[in-house]
Amino acid sequence: PEQSPPPPSPADPHAAPPVDVERITDLVGQLLSALGEDPEREGLVDTPGRVATWYRDFLTPETANMETSFAESRAGGQLVVVSGMSVWSLCEHHLLPMHLEVATGYLPGDQVLGLSKFGRIARECAARLHVQERFTHQVADRVAAAVGTRDVAVVVHGTHLCMSMRGVRMEAARTTTLEHRGRLDDDPALAQRFLTLTGGRREAA
Incomplete structure (x- = not known):
């Protein structure tokens, strides 16, 4: 059987927990x-091992290296928006996938x-069992730490298979969550500019 990765260092709060491939296979x-x-x-004889390997790979992503992430810029005070990010996570309530479209902004x-x-x-934030609200908060935390400012915002549009495959079965339903901090929370004009650029909504949770 494949070996599970070693346990993460307790000093790293963002490290993924270990995945027991052998036990998942069983x-x-x-x-x-x-x-x-x-x-x-x-058709099924290799399925348990394949599923276990998928969980291991999905839940132990490569850690983002922030130590060499800064580039010189003269954009001080200018709103920077990065959108078009698309990731998958797993709903912790039903273990079904959710597709998350992410946009971030900061000063x-x-x-x-x-x-x-x-x-x-x-x-990295998506690669675990999640709810969309917590994912949005965690991305904002990581971005704020990386850029060294509280002036950040994150908007996430989520499509949840737990809604489209079960229960109400709403195929086109989409959930929007928003986290904004610092000047992107205090300045209504700046906040609205971010939302206009990213397709968010001020009333999002």
Whole structure:
């Protein structure tokens, strides 16, 4: 069986928890049996291992390196918006996927964060069992820490398979969450500019 990654360092608050591939493989086999399937039949014999490997890979993303992420800029005070980020996470209530479209904005000082870092932050935050509200808050925390300012905002548009595949089955339903801090919260004109650029809504939760 494949070996699980070593436990993360307690000093790293963003590290993913360890994933027990061997145990997940066994449990998925039990789940298939409970669903009335034969986990030993052709087509399913390798499924438990594949599922376990997927969980390991999805829940242990590459950690975003922030130490070399700053680039010289003369954009001090100018609103910087990075949008178009698309990530997947897992709803912790039903273990079904949710698709999250993420946009961030901030007011830099003398330096700005390299654009690729925002996508890496979003992917890293998404790679765990989640609810959209907490994901939005965590992305804002990470961006604020990386750029060294409280003047940040994050808007997330989420499509949840737990809504489209079960329950009310609302195919086109989309949930919007918004986190804004510092001047992007205090200055209505600045906040509205961010929302206009990202398709957010002021009344979002």
